[in-house]
Amino acid sequence: MLLEYLIYATTFYLIGCQKTPQLTSNLNITTKSKYNYEKGPILIESRERVVIITLNRPDLNMKMYEQLKNEIQYFDGSNRNTRCIVITGIDKIFCAGIDLKEYVDDPNEIKDFEKKFFNFMKDLSIPIIAYVNGYCVGSGFTLALNCDFIVAKESAQFVYPNINIGKILRNDEIDNFKNIVGMNTSKYLLLTGKSLDASEAKRLNIVQDIVSDNDTLPDYIDHISKFPQQLLEKVKNQFTVDNDFFHPALDDIEKEGIKAILEKRKPDWKRFE
Numbered sequence: 001m002l003l004e005y006l007i008y009a010t011t012f013y014l015i016g017c018q019k020t021p022q023l024t025s026n027l028n029i030t031t032k033s034k035y036n037y038e039k040g041p042i043l044i045e046s047r048e049r050v051v052i053i054t055l056n057r058p059d060l061n062m063k064m065y066e067q068l069k070n071e072i073q074y075f076d077g078s079n080r081n082t083r084c085i086v087i088t089g090i091d092k093i094f095c096a097g098i099d100l101k102e103y104v105d106d107p108n109e110i111k112d113f114e115k116k117f118f119n120f121m122k123d124l125s126i127p128i129i130a131y132v133n134g135y136c137v138g139s140g141f142t143l144a145l146n147c148d149f150i151v152a153k154e155s156a157q158f159v160y161p162n163i164n165i166g167k168i169l170r171n172d173e174i175d176n177f178k179n180i181v182g183m184n185t186s187k188y189l190l191l192t193g194k195s196l197d198a199s200e201a202k203r204l205n206i207v208q209d210i211v212s213d214n215d216t217l218p219d220y221i222d223h224i225s226k227f228p229q230q231l232l233e234k235v236k237n238q239f240t241v242d243n244d245f246f247h248p249a250l251d252d253i254e255k256e257g258i259k260a261i262l263e264k265r266k267p268d269w270k271r272f273e
Contacts, residue, residue: 042067049083049225050217051075052131054090060139061099062110065117076124080273083225083232085124086217087147088131092155095140100165114139115172118146125233127224131217132156132198132207142173145180148236149208151218152198158206159195180205228253228269 041064043054053071057064075082089095103110121128130136130144132152137159144150144158152158160177162168169177169190178186181204188194201207211218224232231253252271260267 040067042071044071046082048222049081050086050221051082051084052086052088052217054088055095056090058089058093058096059099060095060097060143061102062113065113069117069120072121072124072128076126080229083126083227083229084221085126085128086131086221087128087143089133089140092134094130094132094134094136094156095143096135097138097140097161111170114142115170118142118172121146125236126229127232127236129221132158135159137161138167142169142176145176145206150201150206151209151211152201152207153211153213153215154198155213156198156201156207157195158201159193160190161193161195163191163193226269228273231269 039056041055041057041061043056045052045054053068055064055068072085075085098110098114127148130147130150132144132150134153134155135157136144136152138161141158141160160169174186177190181189185204189196196204196206198207198210202210209218234253256269256271257267
């Protein structure tokens with residue numbers, strides 16, 4: 001209970017609140033009822049071809065990263081029926097960042113593992129979407145940015161509070177961040193530790209869609225899941241730097257898509273499963 005409170009208090013402090021939240025009212029309800037540590041740090045829910053991975057603790061540690069990687073790897077590769085992975089958090093926290101106690105004990109190991117983990121995320125064959133339900137802080141922010149795109153609830157907050165604790169980003173984090181928001185904006189956000197609400201984050205191209213706090217997953221996630229894995233992988237491969245993506249002839253998926261339009265019918269994607 002105390003550990004959860006410290007994580008909450010640190011998160012609220014780092015995003016610029018004037019007062020440390022007291023362990024009462026909604027905060028008390030949240031810490032008591034929302035996280036169920038007996039179920040483990042990662043919760044898995046399958047909805048037909050969409051897999052929802054829920055972060056069942058506010059901060060990330062090595063054990064959680066390893067399990068997250070194993071689950072993503074399984075659904076991306078071994079389980080060929082999965083078409084889309086969604087990562088989300090619980091209640092009002094998507095992810096409060098790295099476990100600082102573990103980070104202090106061995107920062108180099110954490111940095112090295114994080115870098116490998118986020119490189120691994122870039123090579124996934126199916127879409128992985130961040131469904132940010134609340135505070136998205138530090139390494140949690142990096143996790144969301146390394147997904148294919150971000151859907152945020154209206155109350156979501158995004159922040160790199162690193163300057164407040166003297167912690168700098170890795171080179172890969174900096175490169176990714178400045179490629180999204182630009183050099184000067186990334187400097188501004190990192191130097192000030194400013195928190196962005198969902199609307200500001202969307203204006204800066206961090207967030208691609210905003211939904212109401214009461215909404216469930218958008219319908220287009222189910223729409224994405226109806227396409228064959230081969231096609232989803234092809235679409236993602238278009239964005240890799242070293243991919244010229246030149247084909248002298250139409251492949252079978254393209255032929256089926258074009259043929260369906262000419263014949264005024266829906267494509268038969270089941271042929272490619």
